[in-house]
Amino acid sequence: MSTINIQNLTFGYDAQNELLFDHVQLYLDSSWHLGLVGRNGRGKTTFLKLLQNQLDYQGSIDMPMSTQYFPQVVSDPTQLTLYVAQSISDIEQWELERELSLLHVDLDVVWRPFEELSGGEQTKVLLALLFTNADDFALIDEPTTHLDIAGRQQVADYLKRKSGFIVISHDQGFLDQVTDHILAIDRAKISLYQGNYSTYRDDKERQDQYEIAENGKLKKEIGRLKHTAAEKAKWSTAREGDKYGDRHVKGSGAINNTGFIGARAARVMQKRKNLEHRMDKDIESKSQLLKNIETPADLTLNYIPDHHHNLIHLDQFTLGYTHSLFEPIDLDVNRGDRVALTGINGVGKSTLFKHLLGQAAPITSGTLTQAKVIQSLVRQQYPDNRGTLADFATARGLDYSQFLNNLRKLGMARNAFTTPIESLSMGQQKKVELAASLSQPANLYFWDEPLNYLDTYNQDQLVQLLNQEAPTMIFIEHDQHFIESVATKVITLQPINPR
Known part of the structure; x- marks a missing residue:
């Protein structure tokens, strides 16, 4: 040791x-x-x-x-x-x-x-x-x-x-x-x-809740102190007016009382300064604590619910190139379903994705029926994401403001907005791919391992968003916590020849 x-x-x-x-x-x-x-x-x-x-x-x-x-x-x-x-x-x-x-x-x-x-x-x-x-x-x-x-x-x-x-x-x-x-x-x-x-x-959650509660108390205290300081400043100014503004008014007694009034006003002014100093120290102390609270913003999803009740129907369906990759499956993807597609590496999850997207034509057996809907995809690999964010958004037909807004909410630093996508870190490139899908109008989402390179705060953002918006979705993910938090159905592909 x-x-x-x-x-x-x-x-x-x-x-x-x-x-x-x-x-x-x-x-x-x-x-x-x-x-x-x-x-x-x-x-x-x-x-x-x-x-x-x-x-x-x-x-x-x-x-x-x-x-x-x-x-x-x-x-x-x-x-x-x-x-x-x-x-x-x-x-x-x-x-x-x-x-x-x-x-x-x-x-x-x-x-x-x-x-x-x-x-x-x-x-x-x-x-x-x-x-x-x-x-x-x-x-x-x-x-x-x-x-x-x-x-x-x-x-x-x-x-x-x-x-x-x-x-x-x-x-x-x-x-x-x-x-x-x-x-x-x-x-x-x-x-x-x-x-x-x-x-x-x-x-961390207990600490954050305590600091948030303390912040609420601080705001009330600040309000009270500011009100007290304002009242005493008003009184002090009025007393100074009595001392100088009315000193020649006959019978006012101001000349005889100017010393007393000035001393009292000075004490009030000093008390006010002490209160302000105390208030500033409280604000500084609490603001240092609150800097440690993570408050990820809510993401937005451009989801358009489709009029179809059933978007995908699979009946004893399987596929492969030289032979079937997995045992036949039955699956109905209905509006609002979030289907987790699981199975060992190489069993055909991504191949099934590509086939449903019309990007692959392997040998199939069984029945597949799909409604014609607007689809949105998050891929594992995205080497074609290149150039500036503005050009990327234009090429994808994205609302640029909404796209940047989701990137900011995902924690993308503003100084990265002018960096070519291919020069960004892997985590930042993942956020570009994800923010594009979030911002694109769609009826059905295909997300292939969306959590790669994302921190736990981003993951929590996605869990909250998907449970709130309830989009129709099929996703591949190996993170069990995410699957349990989001999926309404889990389909596990079983290999024909288990390894």
């Missing part, structure tokens, strides 16, 4: 006006299963880079062990998987196979080209590499991407048996299983919690 000692860590990118980290003090136990959470752009991946000494910073980081980062860079994916692994880490074949067995991966993958492995197999190979050397400390960045539900569970079971690590993930259920501490990068501070993600979320 070792301690990662961080003192006065200060860092910010030159292009940004604000620091990501400002005099941060942390003591982290290397035996912890530490989850690193926070909104996109708050510095989670940057924090891992700082721990690896890849960026210049102020302060000190005492890292008493060597680190290994996931995902590793694969320079030549055409090589056999074993040679790819040995080019990244000095390991023996048996060491890699030992870890792959724990991850339920067929050992023949080591003799297949890395580029021919499925996304899930590639993920597991790279994760296995992290733990071939017990002396290294693992820094794991988004390990659940490309993993189906079964694969995520296998990785969760694997990590639960391992020594300490830091993991970034936006899968709340996954974090609940693999973490015993949470490090949260919030708006105004970094906070450490003992427990899993649910513990952090519950504590």
Whole structure:
């Protein structure tokens, strides 16, 4: 067991006006299963880079062990998987196979080209590499991407048996299983919690509710103080008028009372200043607390309910190219249904999507009936999203104001609005694809893994939106929490030849 000692860590990118980290003090136990959470752009991946000494910073980081980062860079994916692994880490074949067995991966993958492995197999190979050397400390960045539900569970079971690590993930259920501490990068501070993600979320909600309640009290107090200050200022001004304005009025007594009135007015003015100073300190104190409250705005959906009751009907339907990919299914997609399409990687979920969208023509059997409706799609890959946001919106026929509004609500920084889409981060590119679908008029939505690269706040926004608007939708997603929160029907594709 070792301690990662961080003192006065200060860092910010030159292009940004604000620091990501400002005099941060942390003591982290290397035996912890530490989850690193926070909104996109708050510095989670940057924090891992700082721990690896890849960026210049102020302060000190005492890292008493060597680190290994996931995902590793694969320079030549055409090589056999074993040679790819040995080019990244000095390991023996048996060491890699030992870890792959724990991850339920067929050992023949080591003799297949890395580029021919499925996304899930590639993920597991790279994760296995992290733990071939017990002396290294693992820094794991988004390990659940490309993993189906079964694969995520296998990785969760694997990590639960391992020594300490830091993991970034936006899968709340996954974090609940693999973490015993949470490090949260919030708006105004970094906070450490003992427990899993649910513990952090519950504590954060209680803290936010307390601060919101305190803010309500503060507003009332501010109103009372302002009223009192205004009344006393009015009295003070009037007394000064008595002192000087009426001093020559016969019988007024003003000359004899000017000293008394002036002294009293001065005391009132000083009291007023003290009240204002106290009020300013209260405002500053509470505003610092409220900076830490995350209040994502409500998204908007350009959903147009269609007059059809039944939009898609499948009866003993299956498809494939050389053979059927999955067992025949029955499905009715009615107006207002949100259908989750699940199954292992490679079972044909995306192929079924493409067929329903008219983008693929595999061999089919069974009955398929579709109503002619306006469709909207969120894709896993979107390399054709390029150029400026304005040109992109024009090409898609989007309302530019609504499109930008949804991007802002998803947390897209305004300084990214002038950046070409292809130069944006993966999370920002995902938000462009998602905001386009939200802003496009549609009767039926097809969303293929919409949560990839989105933080938990964005996920909560989508859950609230979909439950509120109740659009007709078919979606592919491996996040069990999202499925349980949104889906009205779940269809699991069963492979013809289970692997």
